[in-house]
């Protein structure tokens with residue numbers, strides 16, 4: 040779906056393109072007909088999981104699907120068990136009939152239409168049923184009838200999951216963008232082999248249960264970190280950029296139909312404690328998707344607000360904030376007078392402090408802080424510093440002006456993923472009691488540095504994740520919590536990275552032309568053995584990392600999806616890499632080889648559109664490792680949504696009614712039509728009376 044958000048109201052001239060189906064751009068990726076049900080066909084649910092339903096009837100004004108342009112507002116919607124009686128949704132869910140909403144949107148049917156600026160305009164009539172749930176396992180049929188006799192059918196399935204809690208705690212590690220190929224490369228540079236035999240292995244290698252998960256989005260086969268996180272946390276497929284919602288076509292990114300997340304369900308049903316740790320800015324997609332519900336992962340301010348207040352603009356579940364929130368991203372906490380961009384222009388450090396959180400801003404404060412308080416730790420302005428810069432090329436942190444107080448100064452005492460995760464375990468274990476805890480710990484910059492084609496930094500981040508796993512296991516054992524903790528390690532998607540040999544960097548330097556330089560790459564028997572081990576001196580004290588990042592023979596490694604790039608296959612000692620840049624005289628979205636990058640290497644033509652400055656995600660399945668109670672269910676090959684259902688099964692979150700206990704429905708509890716802000720943006724709570732309260736969001740939709 041490519042919405043045109045900036046266009047004037049000028050109607051595009053009709054263009055009959057006679058497309059069989061849209062692919063590059065889609066009218067709405069979940070809706071192949073003119074009647075749309077969200078959640079769409081083929082979606083699964085956890086019994087008792089809250090969700091919203093959005094119905095849309097589309098009336099295209101022009102283009103290959105043109106109608107009279109008047110959307111049917113008399114549509115009807117029924118739901119019933121497969122083979123059973125279907126009832127109107129209001130009767131089925133015992134809710135009031137929602138009001139009709141109207142809007143219009145524009146989209147391009149394909150690249151030719153975009154080039155010709157021939158947009159297709161669609162008028163929409165819609166209704167949204169908020170916070171409903173299905174409790175009985177089995178197959179359901181939801182039917183939207185519109186334009187007289189046309190129908191759209193969604194087949195839904197409520198999984199029959201045993202309601203026995205099998206683990207007290209869950210520690211979920213996400214290596215963002217991490218693939219088996221990257222784990223293999225990281226192992227090669229950090230662990231020594233003799234005659235092809237590893238003398239030590241990664242912490243992940245010691246896990247006995249391994250699975251593979253397929254990462255497709257709902258309407259595209261390549262995923263991003265937003266909809267993949269949504270799948271992992273909610274069991275529902277979603278669209279690129281969407282967090283905890285099915286993306287609708289409305290102009291407001293925050294009114295899309297929500298699905299309840301693992302953190303919300305765990306908190307609601309068991310009162311369990313939740314911890315969120317990431318090396319990204321904490322409003323980023325992977326941490327944000329645990330509590331945020333928006334079609335636009337760029338709603339950073341609203342994501343931060345959702346961490347502490349949950350969803351308050353629509354009827355939804357109660358949420359009282361995580362017990363641990365650690366990461367970067369002061370830019371969405373500091374008030375605007377310090378340069379921050381926050382929700383409703385608030386100082387979110389103050390919002391968290393007022394709610395009773397301890398606040399910490401650097402590694403020593405983190406180490407010293409009490410483990411008995413709810414704690415917010417923000418350690419840099421945006422993404423946190425990389426392991427390679429914190430531990431090896433430490434001068435790169437000088438002058439970063441990254442201090443989390445937003446008042447200038449450097450953030451050169453940032454903790455790593457290990458320090459954050461170990462403290463988070465301490466706090467959760469101290470505070471959780473019998474209810475247990477759920478901790479998500481993300482190594483975010485595996486992905487971010489792979490995007491920048493900075494393989495060494497990405498592998499450093501991956502090795503830091505592995506080191507964190509190793510020390511977390513020891514920490515749990517020390518606290519006598521290891522036997523109660525399911526540990527799951529996975530990724531949200533991959534990148535097309537691999538190692539294909541080694542590079543004699545001295546020989547490459549001595550060659551004149553690009554074609555000659557390519558002879559420095561040694562394949563098969565000429566690849567030799569890893570040279571990253573056991574030379575030089577260690578600044579850091581652990582054996583799980585390379586001791587030499589600048590050997591003569593480096594890895595020949597790379598990427599299928601790339602901009603134009605020059606590769607010299609050497610570590611980027613001056614800080615994270617910028618492989619492609621603009622060139623004077625060309626448009627700003629036209630990227631070429633960065634003239635200052637990869638000096639001495641050879642140029643490789645890009646494989647991506649020329650407006651791409653970085654690499655992109657790829658199709659590959661990603662690994663799942665599991666240990667501890669209930670870990671046996673994680674073996675095999677399955678979809679990313681199954682990770683949610685497996686964790687939910689292990690935590691006993693399925694709510695199937697006992698025979699005769701109640702019918703298909705039981706009263707849901709939570710917040711009812713609460714809105715936080717008056718339209719004049721005064722801070723405070725306000726009870727909306729409308730059936731479909733309008734969210735008052737600064738600046739409108741993105």
Ligand SMILES: [Zn+2]
Pocket residue numbers: 216264486487490656
């Ligand atoms: Zn990414």
